[in-house]
Amino acid sequence: FVGVVTLSTRPPGSLAEDRPWEQLEPEVERLYQEQRYAQLTAIADEALRAAEHTFGRNDPKVAALLINLSHAHRAVALNAIADYGRQEELLTRAINILEQTHGPEHPDVAAAVNSLGELYSLQADYRAAEPLFLRAQGIWERTLRVNDPKVAVALNNLAWLYKVQARYPEAEALYRRAIAIFKRARLTRDPTFAVLTKNLDALQKSKTRRVSDAGRTSPQKSPGPRQPTVSAPAASSPQERSVRQKLEALEITLGPNHPNVAEVLKELAHLYAAQGRVTEAEALYQRALAIDERGTDDESRKKAATTLNRLAALYTAQSRHAEARPLYERLLALLERRLGPKDAELVPVLEGYAACLAASGDIRAAEAANTRAGRIRSESVP
DSSP: OOOOOOOOOOOOOSSSTTOOHHOOOOOOOOHHHHHHHHHHHHHHHHHHHHHHHOOOOTTTHHHHHHHEEEHHHHHHHTSOOHHHHHHHHHHHHHHHHHHHHTTTTTTTHHHHHHHHHHHHHTTOOOHHHHHHHHHHHHHHEEEEEEEEEEEEHHHHHHHHHHHHHHHHHHHHHHHHHHHHHHHHHTTTTTTHHHHHHHHHHHHHHHHHHHHHHHHHHOOOOSSTTTOOOOOOOOOOOOHHHHHHHHHHHHHHOTTTTTTTHHHHHHHHHHHHHHHHHHHHHHHHHHHHHHHHHHHOOHHHHHHHHHHHHHHHHHHTTTTOOHHHHHHHHHHHHHHHHHHHHHOOHHHHHHHHHHHHHHHHTTTHHHHHHHHHHHHHHHHHHO
């Protein structure tokens, strides 16, 4: 993606079962270059076993495979629900191998650390990402040279992280230093240089937009005693600002319709619901639900069920029972398809549905839902 620059290494992976490393390497090379990451990650464990059998568990070639497999997982995650835990496991193990083999100050260690920082940036975990980018920058400066293009990559990644946190002066200084490095190296035709200049331009636009927005929302001076003043909106809480920054960063990184964006939308909606900002919460839940329902895998269906439940509860709390009822019915149908008609997870949903029905005056249907919930509960007790 545009913000963070990824350093990749030549993949030394493996693909088919029970084939020696020498036969597997060209096939993995082809899949990696063709960006067929889904096929590559599908048999990642077999590839890893082949590499470990050939070189040993702690060989640097295994570490290179771990890094590239994490990049493949990330490429898949940009278009689907991300399994960040698997990527973190791969990169952490690669860093440990490289530190044991080369020591903590080797350039290859910096590349792996930089990749882990990128992973945390994708999750908007800036507190975890920042020290990793700083460490990668420091290692490259000490082991290569201060003006090496790899240093510029670390500077760019730090700058992007600061930009999405609205730390504009720090971000701009880093972007300009990174661009200067590429100019001194006469690499202005390098694709990374184009990314750097584009990122700096986007930063300038963000600064301009922030100043413009502040001007529109600031209090207006009254021209006279009879002219009413327009007061500024109440300041948002630190928690809301933090969630909004995370949302903005993920929308920039992953696009507005990514499943991980939906999770942050729900986080912000839950915050608004607790504050009584029902209209805003409803809009966010609706947007998150639309994203969840685009998915076709089981994880997407689980997330859609959670969103339906929260939205139905929001309507019920507002006595909007006519709107809550079809959501409960959609939720029950979804759970029944996933789990079957007698699963214990249906019990709290049936009870919520029954309360909604009773409040809307449909007593007979409410009794039926409660009876069914009781029967499932009794049958599920060992």
